Amino acid sequence: MRSLNKIFTVFSAALLLVSSTVITNNVATADNQPTQWGYTGHNSPENWGSLSPNYQMCNIGKNQSPINITTSLDANLPSIRFNYKTSPSEIINNGKTIQVNVEPGSNIVVDGVTYALKQYHFHTPSENHIAGKSFPLEAHFVHADANGNLAVVAVMFEEGKANDQLAKIWSNLPMKAGENNALKAEVKDIHSFLPQTPEYYRFNGSLTTPPCSEGVKWMVMKEPLTVSQQQVEKFSLAVNGTNNRPIQPQNARMIIR
Numbered sequence: 696m697r698s699l700n701k702i703f704t705v706f707s708a709a710l711l712l713v714s715s716t717v718i719t720n721n722v723a724t725a726d727n728q729p730t731q732w733g734y735t736g737h738n739s740p741e742n743w744g745s746l747s748p749n750y751q752m753c754n755i756g757k758n759q760s761p762i763n764i765t766t767s768l769d770a771n772l773p774s775i776r777f778n779y780k781t782s783p784s785e786i787i788n789n790g791k792t793i794q795v796n797v798e799p800g801s802n803i804v805v806d807g808v809t810y811a812l813k814q815y816h817f818h819t820p821s822e823n824h825i826a827g828k829s830f831p832l833e834a835h836f837v838h839a840d841a842n843g844n845l846a847v848v849a850v851m852f853e854e855g856k857a858n859d860q861l862a863k864i865w866s867n868l869p870m871k872a873g874e875n876n877a878l879k880a881e882v883k884d885i886h887s888f889l890p891q892t893p894e895y896y897r898f899n900g901s902l903t904t905p906p907c908s909e910g911v912k913w914m915v916m917k918e919p920l921t922v923s924q925q926q927v928e929k930f931s932l933a934v935n936g937t938n939n940r941p942i943q944p945q946n947a948r949m950i951i952r
Contacts, residue, residue: 753907759943760900761822770951776804790872810838855921860887890918
C-alpha cells in the first residue's frame with residue numbers, strides 16, 4: 696500500500712470515502728499498468744476482487760464494509776471524543792467521490808487511542824444501512840492513529856431542509872473528475888457535520904473501496920442530519936451518478952452500541 700497521504704486520496708467510502716479513506720483510485724500491476732475500478736460496468740463492485748490480485752480481499756474478506764445494522768449489543772460505549780480544531784484546506788473531485796482534506800491538528804480519541812483526522816468524503820446513496828434503511832447521503836470522516844490503523848466515523852443524511860454547512864462546501868464543489876478547489880475561510884466548523892446526539896454503533900470492518908483492506912474501526916452515528924434533494928442531486932452530478940458499495944455480509948461480527 697502506498698504512503699498514508701496517497702492512501703487517503705480516493706475514497707470509498709469512502710466511504711469510507713476510504714475511500715473510505717484516503718485511498719488511491721488505482722493500483723499498479725506487475726506490468727506497471729494501473730488497475731481501474733468504479734461503480735458501473737466491468738469495474739463495478741461485484742467485480743472488484745477479480746480486477747487485481749491486490750483487490751482479492753474485496754471477495755474473500757469476512758469483515759467487509761458496508762453493512763446493514765439490524766441488531767446490536769448495548770455495551771454502554773463511551774462517547775467519541777471529538778477534537779476537530781483545524782479547518783478544511785481543499786476539496787477534491789477524484790472521480791470516485793468528493794473529498795475534503797483537513798489541515799493537521801484535528802483528531803478523535805477512542806478507547807484511549809488518538810486518531811488524526813485526515814479527510815472526509817461522501818457517498819450517495821448511503822453505504823451503511825440502519826435497520827434496513829438507506830439514506831440519500833453518507834459522510835465518512837477518516838482517521839488514522841500513529842501506527843496507521845484506521846477509524847471511520849460515518850454520519851447519515853436524511854432528506855429534509857438544506858444543510859447549511861454542506862451548502863458552504865458545495866459552493867466550492869468541483870464538478871469534474873481531477874478538479875480541486877481551495878476552500879474559503881468561512882468553511883471552518885467541522886463540528887457542524889456532527890449530530891447533537893453522541894450515540895453510535897461500532898463494529899470492525901474494511902475500506903469500502905479497493906483494496907477493501909480490513910481492520911478498520913467503524914463508528915456509525917445513530918442520529919442523521921438533513922440534506923436537501925437539490926444538494927444530493929448536485930453531488931450525484933459531480934460524481935456522475937452513484938458511488939456506494941452494496942451491503943456486505945455481517946458474518947460473525949458483533950455490533951455494539
